Amino acid sequence: MSALDRLVRALGELVDTTPASLADARADRSGHAAPGTPLAVVHAETVEQVQQVMRIATATRTPVVVRGAGTGLAGAANGGEGEIVLSTRRMTAVREIRADDLLAVVEPGILNAELNALLTEHGLWWAPDPASRDISTVGGNIATGAGGLLCAKYGVVRDAVLGVDLVLADGRLLHLGHRSVKGVTGLDLTSLVIGSEGTLGVVVGATLKLRRLVEGSICTIAATFPDVRAAAAASAAVTAAGIQPAIMELMDAASLSAVASLLALPSPDAGSAQLTIQTDGPAAAVEADAIAAILRAHGGATQVSHDREEGERLLAVRRSMHPAMAALGTTLIEDVSVPRSAMPAMFDEIARIEREYGLAIPTVAHAGDGNLHPNFIFEGAEPPEHVWAAADELFRAAIALGGTLTGEHGIGTLKSRWLAAELGDDQWELQRQITRVFDPLGILNPGKVFAHA
Amino acid sequence: MSALDRLVRALGELVDTTPASLADARADRSGHAAPGTPLAVVHAETVEQVQQVMRIATATRTPVVVRGAGTGLAGAANGGEGEIVLSTRRMTAVREIRADDLLAVVEPGILNAELNALLTEHGLWWAPDPASRDISTVGGNIATGAGGLLCAKYGVVRDAVLGVDLVLADGRLLHLGHRSVKGVTGLDLTSLVIGSEGTLGVVVGATLKLRRLVEGSICTIAATFPDVRAAAAASAAVTAAGIQPAIMELMDAASLSAVASLLALPSPDAGSAQLTIQTDGPAAAVEADAIAAILRAHGGATQVSHDREEGERLLAVRRSMHPAMAALGTTLIEDVSVPRSAMPAMFDEIARIEREYGLAIPTVAHAGDGNLHPNFIFEGAEPPEHVWAAADELFRAAIALGGTLTGEHGIGTLKSRWLAAELGDDQWELQRQITRVFDPLGILNPGKVFAHA
Numbered sequence: 001m002s003a004l005d006r007l008v009r010a011l012g013e014l015v016d017t018t019p020a021s022l023a024d025a026r027a028d029r030s031g032h033a034a035p036g037t038p039l040a041v042v043h044a045e046t047v048e049q050v051q052q053v054m055r056i057a058t059a060t061r062t063p064v065v066v067r068g069a070g071t072g073l074a075g076a077a078n079g080g081e082g083e084i085v086l087s088t089r090r091m092t093a094v095r096e097i098r099a100d101d102l103l104a105v106v107e108p109g110i111l112n113a114e115l116n117a118l119l120t121e122h123g124l125w126w127a128p129d130p131a132s133r134d135i136s137t138v139g140g141n142i143a144t145g146a147g148g149l150l151c152a153k154y155g156v157v158r159d160a161v162l163g164v165d166l167v168l169a170d171g172r173l174l175h176l177g178h179r180s181v182k183g184v185t186g187l188d189l190t191s192l193v194i195g196s197e198g199t200l201g202v203v204v205g206a207t208l209k210l211r212r213l214v215e216g217s218i219c220t221i222a223a224t225f226p227d228v229r230a231a232a233a234a235s236a237a238v239t240a241a242g243i244q245p246a247i248m249e250l251m252d253a254a255s256l257s258a259v260a261s262l263l264a265l266p267s268p269d270a271g272s273a274q275l276t277i278q279t280d281g282p283a284a285a286v287e288a289d290a291i292a293a294i295l296r297a298h299g300g301a302t303q304v305s306h307d308r309e310e311g312e313r314l315l316a317v318r319r320s321m322h323p324a325m326a327a328l329g330t331t332l333i334e335d336v337s338v339p340r341s342a343m344p345a346m347f348d349e350i351a352r353i354e355r356e357y358g359l360a361i362p363t364v365a366h367a368g369d370g371n372l373h374p375n376f377i378f379e380g381a382e383p384p385e386h387v388w389a390a391a392d393e394l395f396r397a398a399i400a401l402g403g404t405l406t407g408e409h410g411i412g413t414l415k416s417r418w419l420a421a422e423l424g425d426d427q428w429e430l431q432r433q434i435t436r437v438f439d440p441l442g443i444l445n446p447g448k449v450f451a452h453a
Numbered sequence: 454m455s456a457l458d459r460l461v462r463a464l465g466e467l468v469d470t471t472p473a474s475l476a477d478a479r480a481d482r483s484g485h486a487a488p489g490t491p492l493a494v495v496h497a498e499t500v501e502q503v504q505q506v507m508r509i510a511t512a513t514r515t516p517v518v519v520r521g522a523g524t525g526l527a528g529a530a531n532g533g534e535g536e537i538v539l540s541t542r543r544m545t546a547v548r549e550i551r552a553d554d555l556l557a558v559v560e561p562g563i564l565n566a567e568l569n570a571l572l573t574e575h576g577l578w579w580a581p582d583p584a585s586r587d588i589s590t591v592g593g594n595i596a597t598g599a600g601g602l603l604c605a606k607y608g609v610v611r612d613a614v615l616g617v618d619l620v621l622a623d624g625r626l627l628h629l630g631h632r633s634v635k636g637v638t639g640l641d642l643t644s645l646v647i648g649s650e651g652t653l654g655v656v657v658g659a660t661l662k663l664r665r666l667v668e669g670s671i672c673t674i675a676a677t678f679p680d681v682r683a684a685a686a687a688s689a690a691v692t693a694a695g696i697q698p699a700i701m702e703l704m705d706a707a708s709l710s711a712v713a714s715l716l717a718l719p720s721p722d723a724g725s726a727q728l729t730i731q732t733d734g735p736a737a738a739v740e741a742d743a744i745a746a747i748l749r750a751h752g753g754a755t756q757v758s759h760d761r762e763e764g765e766r767l768l769a770v771r772r773s774m775h776p777a778m779a780a781l782g783t784t785l786i787e788d789v790s791v792p793r794s795a796m797p798a799m800f801d802e803i804a805r806i807e808r809e810y811g812l813a814i815p816t817v818a819h820a821g822d823g824n825l826h827p828n829f830i831f832e833g834a835e836p837p838e839h840v841w842a843a844a845d846e847l848f849r850a851a852i853a854l855g856g857t858l859t860g861e862h863g864i865g866t867l868k869s870r871w872l873a874a875e876l877g878d879d880q881w882e883l884q885r886q887i888t889r890v891f892d893p894l895g896i897l898n899p900g901k902v903f904a905h906a
Contacts, residue, residue, distance in 0.1 A: 032791035100693040101792040145637035152634055158641065159612050174880050181605055181822035184598035184648040184900070185875050187884045188611065191644030195637040212695050240553040242576070242665050283735060339554040339631040369634035375750070381733040407635035422638050428626050431640045433890045437883060449639070 002061040004039050011051050025065075027071040028270050029132070030414060031323070031330045034382070036081020039256050040063070045090045047165070047173065047204045050411050053086050054202065065167075066198040068109060072144060074412025076115065076448050084222040086202060088139050095205070097122055098379035102181060102210045104164060108139025108203050109394040114151040124210045127154035130408070134305040139203050145195030147408035149247045149318075152239075152368035156408075157196050157337035159447040165205035166193055167447040179207055192434075198445040210418035214280045218246075219288035220311030221277040223300035224269070228252040228363070229351075231273035232344040235367035238277070239256050239340045241294055243287050245368055246279040249318045252347075254362035255375075258324040259317050275367065276301065276314050284426070294345035321364050325375045332376040332383045332414065334391060336398035337407030340370040350374055371407035372398075395421070411449045420452065456537065457492050460546050463505050469494040476516075478538040481525040482585070482775070484783045486623050486834070489534020491518070498543045499619070500626065500657045506539050507655065508624035514901050517622075519651040521562060521590035525597060526786050527865025529650040529901050539655060541592050548658070550575055555663045556615060556632060561592025577663045580607035583861070592656050598648030600861035602700045602771075605692075605821035607664070609861075611647050618658035619646055622892040632660055643888075644715050646676060650863050651898040653891040663752070667733045667793075673764030674730040674742035676753035677722070679818070681705040682888040683858075684726040685797040686750035688820035691730070692793045696740050698821055702732040702771045705788060707815035707827075711777040712770050728753065728820065729767050737803030749783055777878075778828045785829040785836050785867065789851035793823040802828055802850035810843040824860035825851075864902045873905065 002095065007015045021041045023292025027033040039062065057064045064084045067077040079085035091107035094115065098104070099122050107113060109266075110128075114131040119125050129148035129376045129406055140146065142164065166189075177183065177190035193200055225231040231250050238248065251259070256268040269275070279287040287307065292302045293422050305311055338346050343365065350372075354361050365372040374394060376387045383391070395405050395418045402438045405415055405422050420428040432450045434441070458588045480486040492515065499694065505561040510517045510818040517537045520530040532538035544560035547568065551557070552575050560621045565579075565586040572578050581594055582601035593599070595617065615795045616795050617629025619626040619642075630636065630643035631773075646653055671696045684703050691701065697780060704712070709721040721727070728748065738759065747753045760763055778784045791799050803825075807814050827847060836844070848858050848871050858868055858875050871879040885903045889895070 092776055096796070098792070100689065100794040103792070114639070145641075147635045147637075155608075155612065156635055158644065159608065168883075169880075172879055174877070174883070178790070178857045179855045180857055180860065181793070181826070182600045182609055182790045182824045183817075183857040184600075184861060184863055185858045186864065186872055186880070187649055187887060188598075188644045188647065191611065191641045194641060196640055205773070212697075236553065245664075300658070313823070337631070337635045339551070339632050340554070340634070341553040366635075371635045382855050397539065402632045404633055404636040405633045405638045408637060411639065419639060424627070426621075426625055427629070427639070427642070430621075430627070430890060431642065434640060434887055436884045437890060441536065 001212055003056060003062040006056045007040060007042060007053065007062065008057060008083070011049060012043060014043045014049065015044065016043060022173065025067060027080045028070050028075060028077055030073045030075055030333065032075050032078065032414060034078040034080030038079035038083045038085045041085040041087055043087050047114060050202050050204050051165045051173060052168055053084065056170060057084055058170045058441060061441060061443060062433055063443050066143070066202050066427040069111065069139035071132045071136040071140060072412065073409045076144065076412035076445065077411050079411070087200065088204065089137065091204065094118055097124070099124060099180070104208045105209055106138055107204055107209060110138050110139060112136055112138060112141060120213065123128065123213050125213055126208050127160050127211055128157045131322065137168050138206060141205055142194055142203055143197055147371065149179050149249060149366060153244050153246050158191055160209045161190060161194055161206055162209050163207040164193050164203050166201040167204055168178055168201045169441060169444050175421045177207060180258050188222055195249065195410065197412060197449050199435045199449055200444065202319065216280065216282040216313055217284050217306060218308050219279045219284045219293065219304055220305045220314050221288055222290050222314050223275045223295040223302040225273045227271055228273040228297050229344055231275050232347045232367065234295050234300055235275055236340055236343050237294050237298055238291055239368065243290055245277045245287065246280045246289060248368035249276045250365040250367040251318060252363045254360050255321055255364050257329060258362060262327055264325040276318055278311060288396050302344065318364065325362065325377065329379055330378040330381065332387060332391060332392055334374045335371070335406045335409040336394060336396055336403055337371040338401045338403030342401040342403065343367060343370055344370060346403055348397060350394065353390050353393050356453040359390055380420050405412055412438070413448055416449055416451050419449065456509060458906055459509045460493060460506065460537070461511065463509060464502060467496045467498065467502065467778045469496060477830055478520060478532045479525050479895065481528060481530055483526045483786065484779065485528050485531065487531035491538045494538040494540055496543050499575055500620070502527045502608060503539065503655050503657050504619045504626060504735040506537065507620055507622060507769060508848030510537055511894060512894050514894060514896060518898055519596070519655050519859055522564065522588055522591035524589040524593060525865065526862045527867045529865035529898065530598065531643040531861050531866070538635045539656065540657065542590065544657065547571055549579070549814055552577060557663055559591055559659055561590060563591050565589055565591055565594060573666065576666050577744050579661050580613050580664055581610045591659060594604065594695045595656055595659055596650055597863040598822065598861060601703060602819060603821065604669070606697050606699045611644055611663045614643060614647055614659055615662050616643050616694060616810045617646050617656050618693040619654040620657055621654045622894060622897050630660060638762040648863065650865060650902050651895065652781050652902055669733065669735040670737050670759060671761050671764055672737045673758045673767050674741055674745050674748065674755055674811050675767050677727045677757040678726045678753050679725055681800050682797055683724040683752050684728050685800045685820065687748050687753055688728055689745050689793055689796050690751055691744055692821065698730045698740065698742055698744060701821035703730045703818040703820040704771060705816045707813050708774055708817050710807060711781060711815060712773050715773055715777040715780055729771055731764060768877065771817065777851040778815065778830065782832055783831040783834065785840060785844060787827045788824070788859045788862040789847060789856055791851055791854045791856030796820060796853040796858065798854055799825060801850060803847070806843050806846050810839055812843055816846045821867045835899035866901055869902055872902065
């Protein structure tokens with residue numbers, strides 16, 4: 001019996017082969033699509049169903065692509081020819097919320113924003129805050145190691161997950177990690193799974209480390225600079241001064257202009273760049289004033305707001321970046337991350353690459369943590385060769401500055417050709433061998449992450 | 454040529470075979486010693502020397518035990534018959550301190566306290582704060598995933614390491630991790646190495662994530678309770694009230710009494726238990742008052758000090774626990790960790806086990822994070838069978854309460870017989886296979902962690 005027949009016999013109507021669903025499962029928000037058509041999309045609703053799918057996949061040697069809401073930006077959850085797309089999007093239960101132990105146990109399909117809406121009622125929140133939070137799932141967040149806007153102050157995803165339940169390629173269920181603040185029993189497989197992009201197993205549950213809602217006001221500073229380097233230098237000066245904002249976002253001129261178009265806002269001054277900074281907690285107002293003074297000393301025209309809603313409006317400009325880029329054409333969104341002190345130098349490198357390749361590379365940055373998103377825009381489905389060549393220069397520049405290929409989007413298919421350049425061949429091979437321990441048949445997301453391009 | 458001859462030819466006087474050194478390298482601060490005598494202690498001073506040792510070990514199939522200051526409490530760094538003890542204690546260089554990027558690059562042999570003394574000059578600190586900080590190394594801290602007193606507020610070791618340089622079993626050097634705040638390129642091998650207790654390779658360098666020194670005062674609250682359960686319930690109430698102290702240490706009657714003996718302090722009241730709590734930062738005084746009110750409502754007699762030195766004196770009682778226990782006999786120090794809400798129930802379980810086995814089990818706890826250190830005291834070198842049986846009950850009770858076998862000391866030899874009970878056989882085997890990817894010949898710390906007892 002074929003893999004598809006077995007799936008249908010075991011899972012009935014959860015097996016979806018409608019052309020629209022199959023087409024949808026080929027692509028993510030990067031705009032890129034896997035070649036060919038997947039076998040089926042299975043909408044698993046229980047852990048047991050995930051296990052059934054994996055047993056059938058193992059028995060029939062069928063590749064499996066795990067998928068949440070499909071908002072990835074590196075192609076890791078795109079299903080191609082002959083592959084089973086295993087969706088955990090319907091697994092949205094919140095099994096437990098413990099205010100006393102500051103933890104929640106959730107299924108992977110719940111949206112980040114939905115989870116935080118529930119937690120707010122308990123005076124709690126889960127810190128990871130991707131720009132896509134309204135449309136992306138907790139499971140996708142874990143699978144990619146997605147970061148977001150708050151990481152410099154409130155940590156990355158890896159700091160906010162205590163344990164995961166993982167279904168292996170052969171269908172066995174493992175409980176990794178712990179529920180206590182501390183735990184060093186054996187190897188830390190929870191951290192290994194975070195950011196593994198569907199290559200080690202299927203995350204079917206997660207024990208999340210929560211924080212109490214931050215008390216006090218939120219202050220927002222918007223500052224305009226004559227050029228992007230001045231804005232980057234000002235943001236590095238804020239960090240170097242020892243003040244820790246909750247959010248510090250940088251947008252260059254091309255980004256501001258694209259968002260202004262999308263949202264029908266007035267056009268920004270030519271060449272100008274912007275920092276949008278939020279402070280929170282009991283010292284929010286004092287910190288905001290100190291930050292504003294630093295920004296002015298670096299040539300910024302500042303505006304400080306103590307109103308939470310106005311702050312959200314100012315940040316909405318930043319959160320609209322991705323749709324604004326998508327409106328311009330097909331995008332290749334990069335995600336390099338550098339030490340904070342190297343931010344100005346990285347913007348110099350981007351300007352150099354723009355000149356050398358005759359390209360505009362609209363760039364936003366989580367300036368508080370040194371994570372930049374340069375965007376390449378082009379016509380058609382696939383990046384032309386000179387875009388790949390420019391991206392190659394960009395990666396090598398980031399690595400030369402002590403940085404990394406991807407801060408929060410992951411490797412997927414779009415960055416797999418550079419993985420060995422950063423890891424070195426020895427580490428690349430070691431990592432690939434580790435995936436084989438979890439997945440000896442190589443059926444979990446083949447062609448992603450560890451596929452040399 | 455024998456392994457020892459090759460070592461001497463390659464490394465000369467760094468190869469130490471004096472009987473005192475060999476005897477010393479057999480044991481750690483747990484008081485337990487490996488059987489037999491190691492081949493040699495090699496005092497590596499450079500990365501290249503570590504690589505030479507590992508090449509010789511691989512060529513001659515000789516087991517290697519990596520060792521720092523030998524302050525471990527689970528036997529993981531004890532060298533036994535025919536093994537090379539590879540000491541990194543002399544590798545103490547601080548290669549880089551970056552206040553702007555909040556990172557330091559260090560060698561593994563530097564003591565925790567020495568590093569923080571250096572960082573203080575830059576207005577920085579590295580948060581991991583094991584009780585042994587004056588005598589334990591950063592490398593040992595990373596190898597065990599050691600926690601300490603500040604974890605609930607300032608995180609565990611895994612939250613404070615960005616990257617490690619690792620020499621593999623065959624002598625190859627890998628650079629794992631990154632220097633930026635964010636980084637998700639490939640699998641997170643840095644986290645995998647943290648807590649791996651010498652089974653994956655030799656940590657020869659680490660990129661540490663630093664914090665700025667906390668501004669404001671430090672307040673210390675000492676509170677005495679009629680019994681340990683009342684103290685545990687009070688500490689859980691502090692956490693549940695949403696106040697986050699920097700330190701919250703609990704000592705039971707037997708612990709207090711042993712430390713009083715050691716330090717020649719007045720004897721505590723029979724049966725009484727103590728909480729020692731510190732708050733820090735701008736809100737320290739307000740938080741201390743709120744905590745004192747909660748403790749009084751739970752039957753505590755409280756004393757609040759705003760003097761930093763007096764606070765250190767109060768904490769010195771807690772930091773003297775290990776020597777106080779050692780003065781009573783041989784100790785088996787346990788290290789279970791439970792969700793914070795389960796602390797009172799865990800103390801009930803300890804009381805039950807004391808009654809059932811006719812044992813006193815002096816216990817201290819990092820009450821802020823639910824990590825307990827029950828101590829079994831006995832005569833002679835090896836725990837008698839009824840102590841192992843009581844320890845077995847203790848572990849199973851912790852696991853039943855949602856806890857874990859070890860919060861911060863690691864598995865070593867003393868807890869390896871319970872590892873599979875917590876992980877399950879499937880995960881145990883998977884983890885063992887991962888160690889084989891790093892160490893195909895099985896020469897790294899054989900008989901530790903993954904050795905079934």
